[in-house]
Amino acid sequence: MDSLVSVIIPAYNSENTIKRCIQSVINQSYKNLEVIVLNDCSSDKTIEVVKTIDDSRIKLINLEKNMGVSYCRNKGKKLAKGEYIQFIDSDDYVELEMLKEVITFIEDNDLDVCIFGMNVIYEKYKREYSINCKEQLKSSVGNKTEAFRILLNSGLLNATWNKIYKRKIIENIEYPEFTSGEDLQFNLETFLITDNFGIINKAYYNYIQYNPQSLSHCFIANNEDRCNILEKYYADLFKKYDLKTEDDLNFLKKMRDIDKLGFISNMYRKGSDFSFHAKKLLVLRLQSDEFKNITRNDGLNYTLMKILKFKIFACFKVAIFTCLFFFGKRLRNFLFFLKSKFSK
Incomplete structure (x- = not known):
């Protein structure tokens, strides 16, 4: 188990969170990885913060104008060299054993996609809760219909950051230029291509909720x-x-x-x-x-x-x-x- 993993992190005005995010990746017990940070024309000190982190596995890409998260993820996917890809948001961070345990699970079972749980954290209010599957499962074992039904009802389908994908499965799938729902469409397209997935019932991803400027609070065109x-x-x-x-x-x-x-x-x-x-x-x-x-x-x-x-x-x-x-x-x-x- 020494496959390269590409971790793609779009960043826009993330000076307060980007360091924690990147460090949670480079400090993984699994070491064979690259971190592709796409600075989406930030107006704060995001670039300076990233440059203070001394690690040769970090690749900083600076965009000349603001293009949005979908463009950043698509560009990062094209630049990625890893056999596996994970997308992480710059506000968030991951548990240190995530890559080791997920890549082991993927390779032991020859999976195309692995899904895992998340902790939803409201830092301002010091509250959190977990979204997780009740059981660990593999679609290749037993009924694929029932496996996908469990995924649908688990609350884990929508996001892309609580998943690790084989690059060859998603290389021809593009994030749509939506301002909301782009993750879900990406996943729906993925599971139309492959039905070979597994779920680990552990929460490895920490999803931070605190930004009042979040797109979830703003008007969505079309x-x-x-x-x-x-x-x-x-x-x-x-x-x-x-x-x-x-x-x-x-x-x-x-x-x-x-x-x-x-x-x-x-x-x-x-x-x-x-x-x-x-x-x-x-x-x-x-x-x-x-x-x-x-x-x-x-x-x-x-x-x-x-x-x-x-x-x-x-x-x-x-x-x-x-x-x-x-x-x-x-x-x-x-x-x-x-x-x-x-x-x-």
């Missing part, structure tokens, strides 16, 4: 197109893995429902270009039987709907307080005038 593309990939995968039980179809319906609610919620995010009239029409759609059925059929969607209604209420509340702010002074002066007039 979100409906993205949802339609992902739905097509889901349909193809369900056909490939012969997923057709009632539970399987309910899972697919749940994904569609969440996409619908996500599309609506997206209209209220920072940077949204939807007009007030469009949002007003949205309020009417919320009263339709279609969305009432969504909220009745799924507890998670019900919670999302409550959040969405709160956002709409907050929107009107802001408008009311804005009016009070502008007319408050005039109203107060008028009341003082009446008081002074009738007190004489």
Whole structure:
């Protein structure tokens, strides 16, 4: 077991986190690796921080303009020389035994992809929880349909950073130029190509949640197109893995429902270009039987709907307080005038 592993790290304004991220890789007990850091035209001291780390396995690539995470990952994949590839975000870090244990598992079982668990960490609030599979499994042993069903329901499918891939499997797959959902599409394409995967029920990846500028908080352009593309990939995968039980179809319906609610919620995010009239029409759609059925059929969607209604209420509340702010002074002066007039 001495195969080269290429670890690809896109970095944008990561001066506070990039050192921890890189050190968690170069300090692995598995030593045969290269670290490809793609600086996406950062305006802070990301470059300077990376250059302070003295390790010949680090390759720093500086982009002349900001291209986005998908471009960085695609470029890193083309530059990679390893037999295996892992993608890591510059905010995050990994456990020190990850590569040794995952590469051993891959090579002992001749796998194309290995999936593992993650720790979701809210550093600001000092809280964390783990997302993991209940059991270790290999799709080559037993029923591939059941193996993929377990992966679907584990919560581990979407991200690419909790996986290690054989390079030859993904060399012709490109990250799409989405601002959200690009990881999921990449994985859906991967599992259409190969059904030879395994899951290790250990959390090796530490996913840090704290950035208020995260894309998850910002408006996503062309979100409906993205949802339609992902739905097509889901349909193809369900056909490939012969997923057709009632539970399987309910899972697919749940994904569609969440996409619908996500599309609506997206209209209220920072940077949204939807007009007030469009949002007003949205309020009417919320009263339709279609969305009432969504909220009745799924507890998670019900919670999302409550959040969405709160956002709409907050929107009107802001408008009311804005009016009070502008007319408050005039109203107060008028009341003082009446008081002074009738007190004489």
